[in-house]
Amino acid sequence: MTASPEARRMVRLEVREQVATLTLDCPEKRNAFDLVLRDQLAEAVRTVRRDRDIRAVVLTGAGGHFCAGGDLRNIGSLQIDSGQWRERLGNVHEWLRDLLTLDRPVVAAVDGAAAGAGFSLALAADFVIATPRAWFAMSFIKVGLVPDVGAFYTLPRVVGVQRARELMLSGRDVRADEALRLGIVTELHAPEALLPRAWAIARSFTGASPTAVSLIKRALADGAPSLAQALDAEANAQTVAAGTPAHREAVAAFLDKRPLPFSWPSAA
Template sequence: MSYKKILSTYNDGIARITLNSPNNLNSMDYSLLSELSEELDQCEKNANVKVIVLNGAGKGFSGGGDIAAMYKSIEEGQGFSQLIEKAAEVALKIKKLPKPVIASVHGPVAGAGFNVAIACDICIAAENALFLQAFVKIGLIPDCGGVYLLTRAVGAAKASELALTGKKISAREALDMGIVSEVYKKEELEEKTNKFALKMAKGPAVSYKNIKELIYKSQFSDFEEYLKEEVRAQVECSKTEDFKEGLKAFLEKRQPKYIGK
């Protein structure tokens, strides 16, 4: 497949998918999410793929949504339902894929990027990784299954703190919370991830498939229904003046006027 915003390679039973739009910190726009969704389908169909590694090119894994593009769409009177639905689709595919998906993250892991990372089965981080649920800062809710996945990863109280405040957490803090499984120096991340992925690629594929299915049934069986509610709520938020003000404030590098009201 030929893509514009992701790269994909296949070797030793490992599919490596790289978010490849570094000029805007691999923003999760509709194009990138569509390509990622298509490549996940290809990985599922390819019998030679035993495990998937998802990482990001440039300075970080993903900075989340493309704020400038969002503001332009709002000014032009366009909606966001297709983008939000595509984000939900990606999260669901990762959870239901019958093969292990490993996120290997560094630098900013923000917004939808954060939630794609925690949708993966295992998340490995560089020491410089910085996680944040940035949505509230522009008047939105976490998408890509964010609230659902985060509450299961860290519990309702800590998820509330992260989602309601947009607080930044370091890789070490994420490790302590159970969001990531390992933290390495930035220069070691690729080597350590590849070593782990290669070990998994040599493992029992049928066992992996059934383990993922059972985990999904025990912890995520209503995820698909939740995502429908998430899309509804995000569309509602995207129509507010708070959202427009949040985008404008971000672009103007100031605090939104609704903060403190």
């Protein structure tokens, strides 16, 4: 199913100063996934991927919640067979791969619920910042399902296999302070400061070497099953990065005692 042109916009894409903000905007359902929201998110991710002027992305939700997961009313009404389930997940995986392999940083700004597929979506970002009232849950098991939207790949890489097993099999809520301790969240901010901080982080990358950012993300996504392969990948990536104008400009700025093009923004 593809969203019609007349469908309500449930995903807003705004671009300012080379930063794209993707906002899930269906607050009456706590931004839960249905087919329309899914298709519009896929469209927005494709647009960002094509637009080389966009240097970083902020992913967030409207109305005090990030995303409450799949729309159970929508899921409960489906009459589909196993082949159609695979097709449905295949459609999700298409845009998810585009997001996970995006060669630019993605910052998830999480307030309220990030449950089920919403938790998985947050894990697709490079940085997750949250408010103290945010909560996360791999709640799939509560409705007889397994984690999806890439969680089998992303969650163990963040918290380790043992903790991922516990979170997936329990389906329990993880409050913001625990999410910070587990490394799911990197920073906590008051609700009114959340989006400004997410945007400041994303905006800082407009000064970073796009080649270095891309190489770092690719190396971490690919992983390395052996030390030899890891060192080989490192040598290949550094050879490419060292030949870029961005590297030469940063070195020149350092030697001239000028501000470097990229600097991580301090939190207020």
